Amino acid sequence: MIEKQYPNLKETVLTETLNNGLKVVLIPKADYHKTFAVMTTPFGALDTRFQMNDELPIDIPAGTAHFLEHKLFEKEHSDAFTRFGELGADANAFTNAYQTSYLFSTTQNLKQALEHLLDFVQQPYFSDKTIAKEQGIIGQEIQMYEDDSNWAVYMGLLQLMYPNAPLAEDIAGTKASIAKITPALLYNIHRAFYQPKQMTIQLVGRFDPKTILAIIQENQNKKHFDDVAVQRFEAPITPPNKQVAFKKFDVSRPKIALGIRLPENNLTGQEATKFMLVADILADMLFGEQTDWYQNLYNKGIIDTEFETSFDLLRSYQFVSFFSETTEYDKLADAIAQQIANYRTVLAGKMSDFESLRRATLGEGIQRLNSLESIALRGDDVLFGTNLFDKIMLLQELTYNDILDSAEKIYQNAQLQRFVLQK
Amino acid sequence: MKKIQLKKGVNLVVLPTTQFKTLHIAVDFVAPLQDTDVAARSLLTYLTAVSSKKYPSQQVVAQETINLYGAQYQTDVLRFGQTHHVRYTLQVPAPIYVGQKNTLLHDAFNFLRDMIFDPLVENNQFDQVTFAKEQQSLINELDSLSDDKNRYAVSKLRELTYNEPTMKVSSSGRVSAVKALTSADVYAAYQNMMTDDTMNLIVFGDVDESRIVSEFKTWPLVDHQEKNLQPFYRQELLETPHESFETQADINQAILTLGYRLALAPDDPRRFVALVMNALFGGSPLSKLFVNVREKESLAYSIYSRWQHDTGFMIVAAGLDVDKVSQTKHMIQAQITAIQSGDFSDDTLSAVKSSLINDYLSQQDSPTSEIELAFSRLLTHRETRVNDWVRAVESVTASDVAKLAGNVILQSQFTLLPEA
Structure with a gap:
């Protein structure tokens, strides 16, 4: 062995x-x-x-x-x-x-x-x-x-x-x-x-x-x-044909999902895992609970603690998504678009914010190791051959420049698509 | 389990272990369940989750949990039978794994102390802006809970099952009661909690007792009024079951829920028989409900039973096609009758017992379960050693199970139906 x-x-x-x-x-x-x-x-x-x-x-x-x-x-x-x-x-x-x-x-x-x-x-x-x-x-x-x-x-x-x-x-x-x-x-x-x-x-x-x-x-x-x-044989990925869609559904408040579709992924192995880790920290720096952006929307009642962002990289697919329950989904969509348009300004000079988020992400990874199920299933073993321990160790290597680079890849020319469920 | 009394009505249990990579501090305020203050207690957990004098906004609280290496700070309300619990928990990575052996533990204690004991209060009320926001958040949360149809049906069943008004309320309160609260009401509830509730503290992780006791010396702990808590609820038998239904648009499947009385005295050793019987009836994938109703007859997509020792009831919930409701109900009842007449194999009985034992032993691999178990021991004054528990389940016989099934009596039925 x-x-x-x-x-x-x-x-x-x-x-x-x-x-x-x-x-x-x-x-x-x-x-x-x-x-x-x-x-x-x-x-x-x-x-x-x-x-x-x-x-x-x-x-x-x-x-x-x-x-x-x-x-x-x-x-x-x-x-x-x-x-x-x-x-x-x-x-x-x-x-x-x-x-x-x-x-x-x-x-x-x-x-x-x-x-x-x-x-x-x-x-x-x-x-x-x-x-x-x-x-x-x-x-x-x-x-x-x-x-x-x-x-x-x-x-x-x-x-x-x-x-x-x-x-x-x-x-x-x-x-x-x-x-x-x-x-x-x-x-x-x-x-x-x-x-x-x-x-x-x-x-x-x-x-x-x-x-x-x-x-x-x-x-x-x-x-x-x-x-x-x-x-x-991978099925071809065709371009989207509309930006916005609604569906009628029995929900007490509308549920909204916004997404940014990124170009087809060609990263593999540790590179891919690292990119996912960076993308998550980046999303936290732009949209996390501790940001002024989040707090402003939270104080206006536009979002609550249910607001979530996520970055997915699976085989060729690569996308950012946002989920929330809110009656004011137009305002939320505008606010997300605005923050994306400003990403360079928002990230400028935020080295120490990055460092504390990196440490927190590391701490979260360590907490996850309590669970045998997490150790077995929460790594990127199947997709990229990196286990959960590799993933946590990779966090030690990330730099502020990684964040700036990935921001260009993810948010430059981002097109937001929007899906709403409501009564 | 060693209990240290820090003050009157303030109990500490320290559980040292190196098995895990986390450190946990959990604080439980326990009071008799009262219809009138559930909503206020629920709202105060929202307020103290996002604000305190030192960390006056959600943003600052979030920043501090980031500084504490991704700490998870959580406030909850729970109930156990007739007691209501306001619970604070803080989980941080075990300091040794993040190279913060000396400071992280101390910082974690300080943070939790500030959040619990130094709320954002002025003129005897919580900060108005935070209050308005969190009141709305709780209302939204309660509204969206009813989007979960299974949960909604079970809450309607609870209202139908219990005679005692306080038992009908959910641990988070009603929307109407939350709307009626003022910031001063919630602060009054907070102050009552601080003086009247029993306070149980648990620290779990790679820690030593003397260090923990000295950390708590920095907390403003005072004597609490010691109450005789009566956690277990028992209800007299109804002569005829309460039944009701409701129709809703935009659902495809019906949900059938049933409430059965199975009222054993809290210390009745037959609670082990009840555990086994529930697992055999509908509490496990080997159960009669799962195997016969779901798999063999394909009557329901999801079906389970749950025995609630704290309330003396066993409930069943099934998701199914609307035209199968009455057939399914009969078949569920037939499974109880079958157990009464001993119609189950020794193999199934022994498999069900193994599975219960597996779940029980597995809990030792989860800090959350271990902490929950310690709180429950403090509340019920009942402590069964692991080996005794396993032995008690192993020694349950088929005739014990059949006999106990005779005490299971239908008391309520609530059905949620799609609009025709």
Whole structure:
């Protein structure tokens, strides 16, 4: 195992790639009581078309990654979820734009639970019958999301910024798109994206690393997998066709989302993670609670503590977003536009503000390390290969000039788009 | 758990640990729940979250939390049965990880002291400008809580279930009561809290007791009136369940909520049986509600039960299609009957117990849970050791569960329906 130490954080990461390509990442935490394990494939809602070896390319209907996640738990004669329950382990799974993850946490029966995780993820069972039933359940789930106003405003903004792009589709898809899913499609995706060389299994918590590695190795040695060459085709990102949209919705106050769509991202690795960290601190310097800008709007009742900004960088997509609940959304939009227009003046001479925000961001990162789930899931492991510890260490290196540079990249010529939910 | 009495009615518990990378200071003001002052107590947590004499605006408060290495300063109101809690918490990174071994702890104590004990007050009222703003914020928050349909339905169920008027109120108060408050009213509530409430303090992290006690010497702590708090609420049985419904536009799914009485005495050892029974009924993914109602029959997308030992009730909430409400209600009731007649396997029972034990042991990996547990021990004067807790759950038998299920009686039903 390759050992990487983070002495400042008192953390150690052990990594090993098995013969079949499966990547194992172990982060032992001796004074914890539970162990958190997560098995991940970098396959998510953004994947719309792929090719295996020299076979014909395959199209993936919206919602398929999430659908497969649900279906993987169901086996011919048993339910994988129930088995975790019998072991006293707490299991779950999730799908986002760029990954699907299967996870459990437990204080007991770790070996059995770990073997079970590997087995149920690697041994699929898909049939016409189980797929038909799932189409009903997910149909309800989609409807439930549609009743959620926060979700509706978020999706509304994405559709405005990225019309027809996979990012703007509900991760669960639509009733029509999931109706196209067949067992053959799911088996093909499994063969491509769930083969060991695509996957990572990560454990954080109380365990002996050697024992765990041996359990995983022994389990993998018993299995045979086809080695498949996989090529992904990214869906093209088309330009937006309007700047403003409204939707009627039963909310007590209007909800507004504003976004700035940035050019397609080409950063990878630590560069990408660093850019995200800088962009977050930059947003804090311009729009954070401690700024005069925020306070002025807060005092006028235009925003409240629900106001949020966010910077996202995922694969080619790159955007800034703002969310608020307010009746005076025109004033808020004007104020954001104004602050963006003034960014150079606002940032000038703010070196010490930057320094205290950098330290605070570092402090927040350290606080996050209490949680095993955060250690496993809050890094940029899947997108950029940087774990949460790398991310925190990168914060030590950031400079005020990084802020000024990224401000030019993000806010020069920024076009604000706006989506509003109201009665 | 060692309790140090700093003053009359002021208790401190220090929980030293190096497991985590944070330091926590938590302060709980506890009073008997009273319909008349919930709104004022709720609003004072908004005011003291964003202002004090030393840090007179939200901007300055935010700047100071940034200076404290990204501290999380939070104020909340909570309730436990018949007690109402105003809680202040401050979390900072463990000083050793940010190279501030000596000063950060002290600065954190000073900040929290200033926010709690030195509010932005003049002429016996909170600063008018801050007051007007925060009053509006709380009103907005209460309004938007009703946008969360599940939460809204559960709050309507609460109004329907309890006889006692104070029990019907949410911990944050009603919009109408918040609107009626003046700044002087809220300051009066603050002063009452400062003299009458029981005050419980918890410090959690890599700390030593003597240092903490000496930090508290800089706080203006005074004797508080010691009250005999009665946290647990119990209600007589209703002869017929209370039922009501409401229709709303712009929702797709219906929400069905049910309230069941399960009133055990606070110290009744059957509380462990109740925990297991709830988990078997609807409190876990292995439960009858989840497996039978959601998975097998696909009647509901979401469904759960929750047992509330503090109020003596168990509630069920389900999100479902409107044409399935009555069928689902019957099926929920049938699951209780099934448990009464012992219709569940030993495997499921033992899995449910393992899962409860797993959750319980896992709490030791969360500072928030550990602090919550310590507050609850101070309130209930009940302290079960980890091993005893695990053993008590392990020893629950199938017949214990079946027998206790006979005491579960439907008392209320509220349904939220989409407009036809």
